[in-house]
Amino acid sequence: MAILAGNPTHLLAPIGFFHQLSFQDLDEIASTATHREYDKNTYLFHQGDQARRFCVLVKGKVKLTQLTEDGQQIILRYVSPGEAFAVVAVLSKIPYPVTATTVNQVSLLTWEDQVMLDLMKKYPQLAINSLRILAGRIQEFQDRFREQATERVERRIARALLRLASQTGRKLDRGILIDIALTRQDLAEMTGTTLYTVSRTLSQWEKDGLVSSQREQVTILAPHQLVVIAEDMSK
Amino acid sequence: MAILAGNPTHLLAPIGFFHQLSFQDLDEIASTATHREYDKNTYLFHQGDQARRFCVLVKGKVKLTQLTEDGQQIILRYVSPGEAFAVVAVLSKIPYPVTATTVNQVSLLTWEDQVMLDLMKKYPQLAINSLRILAGRIQEFQDRFREQATERVERRIARALLRLASQTGRKLDRGILIDIALTRQDLAEMTGTTLYTVSRTLSQWEKDGLVSSQREQVTILAPHQLVVIAEDMSK
DNA sequence: CGCCTTATTGAAACCCCTCAAATTCAGTGG
DNA sequence: CCACTGAATTTGAGGGGTTTCAATAAGGCG
Numbered sequence: 001m002a003i004l005a006g007n008p009t010h011l012l013a014p015i016g017f018f019h020q021l022s023f024q025d026l027d028e029i030a031s032t033a034t035h036r037e038y039d040k041n042t043y044l045f046h047q048g049d050q051a052r053r054f055c056v057l058v059k060g061k062v063k064l065t066q067l068t069e070d071g072q073q074i075i076l077r078y079v080s081p082g083e084a085f086a087v088v089a090v091l092s093k094i095p096y097p098v099t100a101t102t103v104n105q106v107s108l109l110t111w112e113d114q115v116m117l118d119l120m121k122k123y124p125q126l127a128i129n130s131l132r133i134l135a136g137r138i139q140e141f142q143d144r145f146r147e148q149a150t151e152r153v154e155r156r157i158a159r160a161l162l163r164l165a166s167q168t169g170r171k172l173d174r175g176i177l178i179d180i181a182l183t184r185q186d187l188a189e190m191t192g193t194t195l196y197t198v199s200r201t202l203s204q205w206e207k208d209g210l211v212s213s214q215r216e217q218v219t220i221l222a223p224h225q226l227v228v229i230a231e232d233m234s235k
Numbered sequence: 236m237a238i239l240a241g242n243p244t245h246l247l248a249p250i251g252f253f254h255q256l257s258f259q260d261l262d263e264i265a266s267t268a269t270h271r272e273y274d275k276n277t278y279l280f281h282q283g284d285q286a287r288r289f290c291v292l293v294k295g296k297v298k299l300t301q302l303t304e305d306g307q308q309i310i311l312r313y314v315s316p317g318e319a320f321a322v323v324a325v326l327s328k329i330p331y332p333v334t335a336t337t338v339n340q341v342s343l344l345t346w347e348d349q350v351m352l353d354l355m356k357k358y359p360q361l362a363i364n365s366l367r368i369l370a371g372r373i374q375e376f377q378d379r380f381r382e383q384a385t386e387r388v389e390r391r392i393a394r395a396l397l398r399l400a401s402q403t404g405r406k407l408d409r410g411i412l413i414d415i416a417l418t419r420q421d422l423a424e425m426t427g428t429t430l431y432t433v434s435r436t437l438s439q440w441e442k443d444g445l446v447s448s449q450r451e452q453v454t455i456l457a458p459h460q461l462v463v464i465a466e467d468m469s470k
Numbered sequence: 471c472g473c474c475t476t477a478t479t480g481a482a483a484c485c486c487c488t489c490a491a492a493t494t495c496a497g498t499g500g
Numbered sequence: 501c502c503a504c505t506g507a508a509t510t511t512g513a514g515g516g517g518t519t520t521c522a523a524t525a526a527g528g529c530g
Binding site for chain 1: 301303304307309311322323326327332333352355356357358359360362363365366367369370371372373374376377379380381383384385426427466
C-alpha cells in the first residue's frame with residue numbers, strides 16, 4: 001500500500017476497470033487493495049490453486065497459460081496494463097483455470113474475492129465495468145476460436161504477430177519490434193501449431209523481407225504484407 | 236407481457252440470471268421486460284445488426300452462429316433455457332457479433348440495453364450474476380479453443396456430441412437421443428471440420444455400435460465409449 | 471414421381487506433424 | 501578469453517490425418 005499512499009486515484013483512474021467512478025469512490029476502493037511488485041518470470045499463481053484474489057495489472061505484462069491433460073501447454077493470452085485477470089475464478093469460486101506468469105517487472109493490485117464482491121454490490125459500476133471487460137474477452141475468444149477452426153496455420157501466425165505488435169509493439173525505423181521475449185515455442189502455443197512450423201514460416205517470411213527474427217525476438221518489417229496474409233481471402 | 240401477468244416471478248426465479256433477488260425485485264424487473272414467442276427457424280437478429288436488446292431464453296433452443304469473411308459459417312453454441320445471450324453486444328454498444336436463430340418454438344424475455352444498464356445499477360446482483368454467466372462462458376471458450384488447438388477431429392466430434400447430449404439429450408431405452416435437428420454440416424461447423432469427415436466418423440462409430448444416426452439426427456448408444464474417445468490420453 | 475437437400479464413399483492432394491540431426495546462440499566457469 | 505553446456509532454432513525426410521473434389525445414394529416433401 002505504501003506505494004499507493006498519497007494519490008492512489010492517479011493510479012486507478014485510467015484503468016478500464018474503474019471507469020465512471022468518482023475519486024472519492026476510488027479512494028475507498030483503493031484502500032482495500034493490496035499492491036505488490038514482482039520480478040520477471042515469476043509465478044503469480046498456478047492452474048489448480050484455490051482462487052482467492054482478484055487481480056488488476058498496473059504495469060508490465062503477464063502471461064496466462066493452460067496445461068492440457070496430456071501435458072501440452074498453450075498460451076491463452078498476454079495481459080496488458082489496465083486489464084483485470086483471475087476474474088473468472090474469483091466469481092465462480094473455483095480453482096484458477098490458468099497459470100499466470102510475469103513476463104516483465106510487474107506491478108499488481110489485488111483484492112480478496114469476498115471484498116471485491118462487496119465492493120461490486122456497493123458500486124455496481126464496478127460490476128458493469130467488469131462485464132464490459134469480460135464481454136470484450138469473450139469476443140476475442142470467439143474470434144480466436146473461429147480462426148482456429150477455419151484458418152490455416154500461416155494465417156494464424158500472421159494474426160498472432162499483428163495482435164502482439166498492437167499490444168506490445170515498439171516502433172523502430174526498421175519496423176515494429178515485438179517487445180517481449182518470444183520464442184518459436186511461444187508462438188506455436190498461441191496459434192495451436194508446432195515450433196517447427198513456426199520456424200519454417202518465419203524463415204520463409206524472413207526470406208521475403210516481411211519480418212526479421214532473432215532468438216526470442218521478432219520485428220515486423222512489412223506490416224501491410226502481413227495483414228494481407230492475415231486477411232487473404234484466397235485461403 | 237400478457238403472458239407474464241399474474242406470476243412473473245415464477246418464470247424468472249429459477250433462471251441463473253436472477254439468482255438471489257427477492258420476489259419484489261423480480262416483480263419490478265419483470266415489469267420492464269418484453270416477452271415474446273417465436274417459431275422454429277426464425278432469425279432473432281443477424282450478425283452486424285445494431286444491438287438493442289438484452290435477451291434471456293425462457294423456453295426452447297437458440298443457435299448462435301458466426302459468418303467468416305469468406306462466407307464460412309461456424310456454430311458458436313446452442314443457448315438453453317435460463318441462459319442470457321446478446322450480453323456482449325448490449326454492454327459494448329457494438330453490433331451483434333453473431334446471428335441468433337431459433338431451433339425450436341422459443342419463448343424469450345428481452346430488455347432494452349439502457350433499461351438493463353439502469354436495472355443493473357439498481358440491483359448490482361444482476362450485474363454480478365451476469366458476471367458469473369460470462370465467466371462460465373469464457374471458461375467454455377477457453378476449453379474449446381484449447382481443444383481446437385490441440386486435439387484431433389474425432390475427439391472433438393465426440394466431445395461435441397456429449398455436450399449436446401447433456402444439453403438437449405432425451406433418454407431412450409436404446410440410448411440418448413440428441414433432440415434437435417442436427418445435420419452433419421452442423422456438427423462440422425461446431426467442431427471446425429468438414430461434413431465429409433463428420434460423415435466418415437459417424438459411419439465408423441455406427442459400425443462399432445457407438446451411435447445410431449439418421450438424417451439430421453443422432454442417438455448415442457454407448458456414451459461411455461464416446462467418453463473414452465473424448466478423454467483418451469493416447470491422442 | 472420428381473426435386474432438392476442431406477448423406478456416403480472413394481481417390482488424390484496437401485498441409486502439417488513428427489522425428490532426427492545439425493546449427494546457432496547466450497551464459498557460465500575455468 | 502574461450503571451451504563447455506543447455507536452450508533455441510533451423511532444416512530435411514517421411515508419414516498421416518484431413519480436406520477437397522466428384523460421383524452416387526438415400527430421404528423428405530410438394
